[in-house]
Amino acid sequence: MPQRRSHVAPSAAQTELAVALTALRESLDAPVEFPAEVIAEAEEAHAAAPERDLRDIAFATLDPQGSRDLDQAFQLERRAGGYTVRYAIADVPGFIEPGGAVDAEARRRGQTLYAADGSIPLHPRMLSEDRASLLAGVDRPALVWTFALDDAGTVSDFRVERALIRSRAQLDYVSTQAALDRGEDGLWALLPEVGALRIEQERLRGGASLNLPDEEVVRAEDGTYAIERRRPLPVEEWNAQLSLMTGMAAASLMLDARTGILRTMPQPDEKSFDAFRLQTEALGRPWISGEYGEYLRGLDREDPLTLPVLEAASMLFRGAGYVAFDGETPDSTMQAAIGAPYAHATAPLRRLVDRWTLAICLAVSRGEEVPAWARDSLATLPALMQESGQRASRLNSATVNAVEAALLTPFVGSMIDATVIESRGERATIQIAAPAVTASAPLPTGAKPGDVVRLKVVRADIGRGEVDFEI
Incomplete structure (x- = not known):
């Protein structure tokens, strides 16, 4: 699906929309500004000492254009029999004092909220968009995951360590995809190759990606609002596979240690599968055989009926939640859409739970005890994340609804x-x-x-x- 954008023109509707969006933000009890004690502590925060110096490694970040809260940086290289993948994650655990003011405020917020007129950050911007962000051209502390992949893209070994890195480039999706399409070489050169192998591994696991078109409210330079809908670019899907691989590695470490928190989703039941089959038949695109993930991957993205099929498939991607455990592994550990146990581990600047995942995984990889602060507060995380997720969902849906109403006012x-x-x-x-x-x-x-x-x-x-x- 090509990118489509519809604008709300400057008018009385535009003014009414601005008032509605401000009221929505206030109704969420999600202030942009931080209390003075949180700012003061953030200003004094210093990163934990790195174990290794990896500044000679040519990392790069890949995000939407203009992003400042850069959680991840990657580096890919070919080796005998496969690939080495390094995935650096912002070392947020190294900056935040457990039990301190920044920690308490982050627990209250849960995640960064993205509003039409700006973001409501999880952490003070001096951390999330500056000193803890993996910005290009500056030294940054990171938790670096190093994966050994064979020539089929299977992970044969991995480790995580605290290191000092320096990103070489801040890449964005659109220009990087264009460079790939032109056949240009760069830090992204192996991303299509490794990404495609990991997508094949997803297929072999029985995983499924929905990849519905994105719907986002954006604000233009002239102050008007627009709804932008576009299908994720291939480079976004390849990049996402690196994050998924890291999340699966994190889950395996925590399951081995019998302490951690997983992101789970149940396998759809037969009633849901039957309903989806009937809908695909009614649309003239019947799902006849094979795994549902394989069926979704085989849909023609240029077919006008693919969007209705994908919308119908969304009923199969329900019931996701967090499961915390300590001492015994949970009865259900699978994230059905991924086809493996999985944990959120790659967005600690923007999502609270990732800080726990990273702290636990680092301790386990070192053969150390899980930090007491992380263990003692594990049980509180599912509720905190559920509450913040509901707040984000309300903000997103209400924002889109208001902008859509403004778009249709002239009609x-x-x-x-x-x-x-x-x-x-x-x-x-x-x-x-x-x-x-x-x-x-x-x-x-x-x-x-x-x-x-x-x-x-x-x-x-x-x-x-x-x-x-x-x-």
Whole structure:
């Protein structure tokens, strides 16, 4: 799916939207600013001493353009019989004093929130966007995972250690994909090769990637808001495989130590599989045989019916949560979509739980006891992450709803064409092409997913984030 962007033009609707987004931010009890004692402690924070100096390694980061909170840097090289992959993660555990003011505030926030008019960070920006961030051209402490992969992309060995690194380049997805498409060489050269091998390993594990188009509210330089929808670029999927590989390694370390926290998701039940099969048949793209992950990977991304199929498949990717354990491994350890035990370990600047994962894995890899602060607070993490996840979900959905209502304000009283993505009884999820809006609407008689229907926009309430249609 090509990138599509629909703008809210400067107008009364734009002003009303700005007021609505401000009110939404205030309703979440998620202040941008930090208490004075948190700022003071962050200013005094110093990184833990590194065990190794890896500044001679040519790491690079790969993120959305303009990012400042850089959690990961990679370095790939070919070796006899396979590859060496180094994945450096920002050493947030080394900066934060357990039980201190920064720690307490991070536990209250849970994760960085991304609003339409800026982010609400997990940590003070002097840490998350400066001294702890893996910015290019400066020395930074990191927790470096080193993987030995064979020529099929299977991990044969790995280790994690505290080190000093210096990233050589801050890459972004769009320009890096363009450079790859042009055949240019660079720090990214082996990423397609290693990424493709890891995707094949995912297939062999029975894992599945949904890869729905991204939906993001962005703010233009002129102050207008837009909804941008685009399919993840191949370079993003290859890069994500490095993060998944690290998360699986972290899970294995914690399971061996019988102490840690996993990100789990149950395998879909047969009722869900049966419902999904019926939907694929109704769409004319039947899932007949094989694993559902293999079926999803084989969909033609240029087929207009692929989006409705992927939306229907989202019912299979439910029930994700966190499971903390100490002394005994949990009964359920699998993340079904990944096809293996998995832990969040690669975004400590933006997600609270990763700091625990990294601290535990570093101790286990050294043969040391798990830090008491991490062990004593493990049981509190699932609830903290669930609460922050719900806050992030509310912010995202309410922001998108408000912007979509603003986009449709000029169309009130007019007819508009929409594609049915999913039907539920007498209502449907619809996709409007211009402006790019996904909404709920009455389902015309006989219409089914994939059909284009004509609807009348009868109301657009920006403050409530609601849009009403009539058949």
